[in-house]
Amino acid sequence: MGITEGPRSRQRARAERAAVDKFERRRAEIADSALVTLAANGYAHTGLRDIAQNSDFSHGVVHYYFSDKLDLMQHCIRQYKQDCVKQYDEILETATTSVELRDGFAEAMAETLRDESTLHRMWYDLRNQSMFTAELVGVIKEIDLLLEQMIWRVVERYADLADSPPTITSPVAYALYDGLFLRSLIDFLAGDLEALETLRRECAALLVRLCP
Amino acid sequence: MGITEGPRSRQRARAERAAVDKFERRRAEIADSALVTLAANGYAHTGLRDIAQNSDFSHGVVHYYFSDKLDLMQHCIRQYKQDCVKQYDEILETATTSVELRDGFAEAMAETLRDESTLHRMWYDLRNQSMFTAELVGVIKEIDLLLEQMIWRVVERYADLADSPPTITSPVAYALYDGLFLRSLIDFLAGDLEALETLRRECAALLVRLCP
Amino acid sequence: MGITEGPRSRQRARAERAAVDKFERRRAEIADSALVTLAANGYAHTGLRDIAQNSDFSHGVVHYYFSDKLDLMQHCIRQYKQDCVKQYDEILETATTSVELRDGFAEAMAETLRDESTLHRMWYDLRNQSMFTAELVGVIKEIDLLLEQMIWRVVERYADLADSPPTITSPVAYALYDGLFLRSLIDFLAGDLEALETLRRECAALLVRLCP
Amino acid sequence: MGITEGPRSRQRARAERAAVDKFERRRAEIADSALVTLAANGYAHTGLRDIAQNSDFSHGVVHYYFSDKLDLMQHCIRQYKQDCVKQYDEILETATTSVELRDGFAEAMAETLRDESTLHRMWYDLRNQSMFTAELVGVIKEIDLLLEQMIWRVVERYADLADSPPTITSPVAYALYDGLFLRSLIDFLAGDLEALETLRRECAALLVRLCP
DNA sequence: CATGAATGAGCCTTCATTCAT
DNA sequence: CATGAATGAAGGCTCATTCAT
Numbered sequence: 001m002g003i004t005e006g007p008r009s010r011q012r013a014r015a016e017r018a019a020v021d022k023f024e025r026r027r028a029e030i031a032d033s034a035l036v037t038l039a040a041n042g043y044a045h046t047g048l049r050d051i052a053q054n055s056d057f058s059h060g061v062v063h064y065y066f067s068d069k070l071d072l073m074q075h076c077i078r079q080y081k082q083d084c085v086k087q088y089d090e091i092l093e094t095a096t097t098s099v100e101l102r103d104g105f106a107e108a109m110a111e112t113l114r115d116e117s118t119l120h121r122m123w124y125d126l127r128n129q130s131m132f133t134a135e136l137v138g139v140i141k142e143i144d145l146l147l148e149q150m151i152w153r154v155v156e157r158y159a160d161l162a163d164s165p166p167t168i169t170s171p172v173a174y175a176l177y178d179g180l181f182l183r184s185l186i187d188f189l190a191g192d193l194e195a196l197e198t199l200r201r202e203c204a205a206l207l208v209r210l211c212p
Numbered sequence: 213m214g215i216t217e218g219p220r221s222r223q224r225a226r227a228e229r230a231a232v233d234k235f236e237r238r239r240a241e242i243a244d245s246a247l248v249t250l251a252a253n254g255y256a257h258t259g260l261r262d263i264a265q266n267s268d269f270s271h272g273v274v275h276y277y278f279s280d281k282l283d284l285m286q287h288c289i290r291q292y293k294q295d296c297v298k299q300y301d302e303i304l305e306t307a308t309t310s311v312e313l314r315d316g317f318a319e320a321m322a323e324t325l326r327d328e329s330t331l332h333r334m335w336y337d338l339r340n341q342s343m344f345t346a347e348l349v350g351v352i353k354e355i356d357l358l359l360e361q362m363i364w365r366v367v368e369r370y371a372d373l374a375d376s377p378p379t380i381t382s383p384v385a386y387a388l389y390d391g392l393f394l395r396s397l398i399d400f401l402a403g404d405l406e407a408l409e410t411l412r413r414e415c416a417a418l419l420v421r422l423c424p
Numbered sequence: 425m426g427i428t429e430g431p432r433s434r435q436r437a438r439a440e441r442a443a444v445d446k447f448e449r450r451r452a453e454i455a456d457s458a459l460v461t462l463a464a465n466g467y468a469h470t471g472l473r474d475i476a477q478n479s480d481f482s483h484g485v486v487h488y489y490f491s492d493k494l495d496l497m498q499h500c501i502r503q504y505k506q507d508c509v510k511q512y513d514e515i516l517e518t519a520t521t522s523v524e525l526r527d528g529f530a531e532a533m534a535e536t537l538r539d540e541s542t543l544h545r546m547w548y549d550l551r552n553q554s555m556f557t558a559e560l561v562g563v564i565k566e567i568d569l570l571l572e573q574m575i576w577r578v579v580e581r582y583a584d585l586a587d588s589p590p591t592i593t594s595p596v597a598y599a600l601y602d603g604l605f606l607r608s609l610i611d612f613l614a615g616d617l618e619a620l621e622t623l624r625r626e627c628a629a630l631l632v633r634l635c636p
Numbered sequence: 637m638g639i640t641e642g643p644r645s646r647q648r649a650r651a652e653r654a655a656v657d658k659f660e661r662r663r664a665e666i667a668d669s670a671l672v673t674l675a676a677n678g679y680a681h682t683g684l685r686d687i688a689q690n691s692d693f694s695h696g697v698v699h700y701y702f703s704d705k706l707d708l709m710q711h712c713i714r715q716y717k718q719d720c721v722k723q724y725d726e727i728l729e730t731a732t733t734s735v736e737l738r739d740g741f742a743e744a745m746a747e748t749l750r751d752e753s754t755l756h757r758m759w760y761d762l763r764n765q766s767m768f769t770a771e772l773v774g775v776i777k778e779i780d781l782l783l784e785q786m787i788w789r790v791v792e793r794y795a796d797l798a799d800s801p802p803t804i805t806s807p808v809a810y811a812l813y814d815g816l817f818l819r820s821l822i823d824f825l826a827g828d829l830e831a832l833e834t835l836r837r838e839c840a841a842l843l844v845r846l847c848p
Numbered sequence: 849c850a851t852g853a854a855t856g857a858g859c860c861t862t863c864a865t866t867c868a869t
Numbered sequence: 870c871a872t873g874a875a876t877g878a879a880g881g882c883t884c885a886t887t888c889a890t
Contacts, residue, residue: 042344044256047884060851069885121343128340131333131401132254141402167421171395172414179391183383189343190353202384209379209421231873238874259859272862272876281860466768468680471863484872493864545767552764555757555825556678565826591845595819596838603815607807613767614777626808633803633845655852662853683880696855699882 031075039118043125074139085150098162106204110196148174159211168210239277243287251330255337286351297362310374318416322408360386371423380422455499463542467549498563509574522586530628534620572598583635592634663701667711675754679761710775721786734797742840746832784810795847804846
């Protein structure tokens with residue numbers, strides 16, 4: 001490495017980088033496809049075959065890019081976060097009053113429930129798997145932490161705007177919001193349309209409750 | 213029916229009742245066995261064969277007593293509640309002060325987490341399945357309601373003893389406690405022993421928070 | 425035996441006869457039920473379970489009265505003939521001209537096809553089985569002979585009335601009529617309603633052709 | 637397509653064609669094997685596992701190449717015709733007198749019965765299945781038509797050579813010959829060796845009867 | 849490098865039969 | 870005598886994975 005490297009080696013390095021990029025790009029594409037199928041059928045009823053079939057890739061390709069079903073699952077879970085946390089940070093940045101933040105956040109939660117219910121049941125399904133499958137614990141923790149931090153940023157900012165410090169810790173706040181969301185998700189998927197309104201109302205109410 | 217019924221018919225009726233009883237008893241035995249296996253391996257990795265193997269029954273018997281895998285699952289879920297709600301009602305009856313109730317309840321929750329973690333991860337697993345499998349929705353709702361009512365009895369009694377009415381509805385109280393418990397369960401099964409203490413503390417704190 | 429038989433033994437004999445009768449009656453009842461199920465699903469897709477379920481009898485009873493699935497099948501085949509040959513002999517007796525006989529017979533064949541198509545597909549199914557299962561050959565031959573004789577009675581009587589002796593043997597006449605009927609049956613069950621008319625026409629034509 | 641296609645795309649196209657060919661070749665190989673087992677045991681007693689075992693292929697391969705048991709059955713039926721119609725056309729081409737054709741045809745029928753009895757009982761078995769299983773109707777009709785046409789070619793050619801037009805339609809001619817053959821097949825498989833001679837004689841006689 | 853072919857263990861379910869009562 | 874209980878082999882089919890090319 002260094003000055004003595006000739007053009008040949010540089011070329012090879014570039015090629016390797018490009019190959020790695022392509023490799024990762026493919027993995028991402030496949031995982032994207034897999035997420036759709038997982039969201040539709042659930043972990044227990046999703047085979048690698050189904051995933052391949054619902055994608056542009058062949059059965060063999062999936063195995064080429066992932067060493068394992070678990071390998072793919074881990075990648076899927078990581079990919080999930082990208083479709084997930086973004087929108088909430090926008091609200092944080094634009095809200096100027098505590099009420100605006102509270103209602104904006106509550107509305108965003110309800111929208112998430114309405115528009116991405118199947119994606120989120122998949123999340124809960126995979127998180128559940130992690131209680132049975134040690135290999136998934138790590139990656140699940142990663143995402144759980146990300147979600148917890150997102151919730152906590154909302155709570156802290158709300159406390160700031162409302163000028164009343166939170167009486168709770170970050171993990172507990174996340175646990176409570178998660179409980180609220182999961183309940184609403186179950187009800188919503190069981191056909192209860194009021195679940196949307198309930199979730200909105202209670203998300204707002206909980207924010208107040210946590211910063212009394 | 214009535215006086216004219218001879219001993220023959222009475223005898224047959226008794227025999228039929230006994231047969232039905234035996235049938236139900238067997239179903240219960242099998243479901244009990246199944247619960248253990250489900251708790252150990254999770255829904256996705258539990259076959260009817262595994263269930264049979266981990267029991268005193270042959271593979272065929274399971275199919276003789278249950279028309280279906282779902283039929284068995286439904287029975288399992290119903291059975292689960294029996295091992296579940298009992299102990300909490302004791303606390304309700306014996307507690308005489310709000311503090312006693314609060315701490316007793318918190319302690320019971322922690323004990324449940326410590327002693328029956330695998331049973332409860334199975335519950336969450338099956339409840340999750342119900343988001344993908346319509347046939348399970350009904351029975352899951354049944355148990356969810358039972359648990360909600362249990363939580364609500366605690367909250368109401370606490371409010372009574374503390375003389376401060378709850379500022380929350382029954383479903384929301386359940387959602388929050390469920391969120392708390394599920395979080396602790398995940399952490400506990402991932403090896404976090406503090407989860408027990410955290411759950412105890414936060415269960416108590418939440419009771420106060422709900423009846424401020 | 426003989427004169428020395430006392431009333432006791434006579435009584436026992438009567439009881440035994442009654443028992444045997446009941447036994448045979450039951451076998452007949454069960455076989456009747458079985459015929460319906462076989463006609464509906466075909467031999468390959470009919471289990472003893474299905475037969476029991478579609479009857480007033482329990483799974484165990486079927487095995488009590490029949491030593492074997494083949495035993496039941498044999499009984500079924502024998503039972504089949506009873507629903508079958510009767511009506512044709514009526515025509516023989518009432519017809520007074522060759523035309524009357526010819527048309528009556530053709531009409532009866534068409535009616536059989538229309539009204540008992542499933543029963544007859546079952547017959548062909550079981551007869552086919554006899555080509556794979558030696559135990560069925562005997563009983564199938566029995567019925568085949570019965571049917572052959574029935575056809576032959578028609579042909580002979582027709583020849584008589586038309587005063588033109590048949591130019592064919594009994595087995596061949598049966599083979600030809602059987603070919604005609606089977607073809608029409610296949611077409612009819614495949615939805616071809618013309619099969620009825622074709623069968624009627626060709627049955628009549630064949631009679632003429634056989635006694636030219 | 638066209639001039640602008642590079643060698644790469646041409647290569648791939650060739651590869652794909654080769655792959656499809658190989659796929660179809662394998663299906664044919666498996667179906668060939670299946671025919672042997674079906675001919676031996678009959679549809680009702682032939683499992684996909686038996687078929688695999690009596691072949692060079694593993695249990696999984698059969699399912700890899702056929703989506704379904706019915707899929708395989710359909711392919712089997714289609715394959716059957718190839719081993720079937722060929723020889724008869726030879727006779728048509730070589731026969732120069734009506735007697736030669738008549739006797740050649742009759743002889744061919746008898747040979748078929750003698751040499752391929754099990755293959756043909758399988759044909760009748762699967763055709764019977766089509767009366768119970770709608771999915772098989774189409775492919776059975778296909779082959780039935782082929783056989784009917786074959787018979788009709790014989791009849792027409794005979795009429796030509798004998799200079800006496802047929803007094804029958806194509807479907808009826810087939811039905812009658814089929815009846816004759818099926819009867820002989822049943823007798824032959826039941827051990828009646830005269831069935832061969834009878835079939836020969838009656839096939840010839842029927843030809844005369846149809847063109848009087 | 850990439851992929852379709854192939855595997856065989858495992859899935860849920862059905863089967864004809866035997867057995868205990 | 871009659872029957873529901875119980876069996877375990879076999880049914881069609883899916884699975885994650887390995888392999889040859």
